[in-house]
Amino acid sequence: MAPVELFDELRALESTETKDQWYIVAATAMAAAGAGPDVTELYQMATKGKSLDEEKHIQRRLKEAILKTSILYGVPRSLQALLPLFSILKEEQIDHYGPRTEAMKNGETQEERRNRGRQHFDTLWTPVAAQANRNKNFKYQPDLYLLNLETIYELWLSENTILNAVETQMCTTAALICSGSPQQAMWHTKGIVRHGGSLDTARFAQDIALRIGKEYGCKVDAVAKVDEIDFDDATPH
Template identity: 85%
Template sequence: MAPLQLFEEIRARGESNAETKDRWYIVAATAMAAAGAGPDVAELYQLTTKDTSLAEEKHIQRRLKEAILKTSILYGVPRSLQALLPLFSILKEEQIDHYGPRTEALQNGETQSERRERGRRHFDILWTPAAAQANREKNFKYQPDLYLLNLETIYELWLSENTILNPVDTQMCTTAALICSGSPQQAMWHTRGIVRHGGSIVMARFAQEIAFEVGKAYGCDVEKVVRVDEIDFDDATPH
């Protein structure tokens, strides 16, 4: 299937439901970046912003760039740049949305304790508090620097930042990225996280289905992923 046809089908499905209307393109973009299809994100962006106002284009651009940047910690910076740089190359000066929530927060005096609390809250909801604490303790016991990277840097500064993408947006994007980067167990955790952070089963299923379509189109193995209907959303077993 040609990319444009795939994108049009994803858009039609995404825009048919209020829960996925402003989310379909960020889920598709993160799946594509994870699948190594980053250069095609520029074509996705052009389809998404066709016939929109400049203000709406910048809204879409802001969300799409944040989604790719946020999920780059899961599949790697080189793949995120394969998506972002072609996108940057098609933007005219007046089209650029120049905003970075973390940069602005740091400039405005956001403290480490504020980031730590936000990251802790995000991780506790994803896992449930007891299982989240067990994860923290295991990380720190076996490799303190893993705790520094995973719990502090990734969750406090990146995943829990919610100015552009709220927690449900984030979990939908991480689910798609993990599916297309060959991480089925982690994809299951974050699919569960969509619902735990307040999303619906419909949204969880949508994120998975888009990732399956993108993954298959770009040659990813997605067969080991646990489907939504097989996930125990109440499971609090520490891993």
């Protein structure tokens, strides 16, 4: 299927509840699937007929989604998506904004980032399971704790200026599905709901990721569908 036909199909899944979200979920799934260069065509479709301000809004969200999820599938794959996109932007089209850079410039403290990251992780796992996970990471490899529980959650995933917590979980779910990580994808699907999203929102993110995964040859058969997941189970795995 030609990319434009696939994107039409994905955009048709959007509802009032998931408005302005189809392209961020699709972009992260494509980057994770190794289909980064096609993100440029996705961006062109999403911005067609939009004003410059609307285009920059879409660009900002799409870039943040790819950058934020690059920690899950790798910087090289994120660059395969971002650099072709950068190459088609004229000077006046560039959205030059970075929420972390701005926060640091404006005096955001490490303690503020730590608290935000802890809250995000506690909500994703539930507090008891989250602490058990922290303890395990720290016990077996302190630097894994430094990477996973501090750097990734405090500085990247919990940053919510552009993408809120539900949208972040939608994108991480999609990225994990298309990068062959079904167990982690299940946890972040739970995270969509635990952060305040509905089951329909979780299905929407899954449907886009599974469709892209199948189109680009990812192994997605082991992914637990929303209706198969026990959202009340907080047992650490």
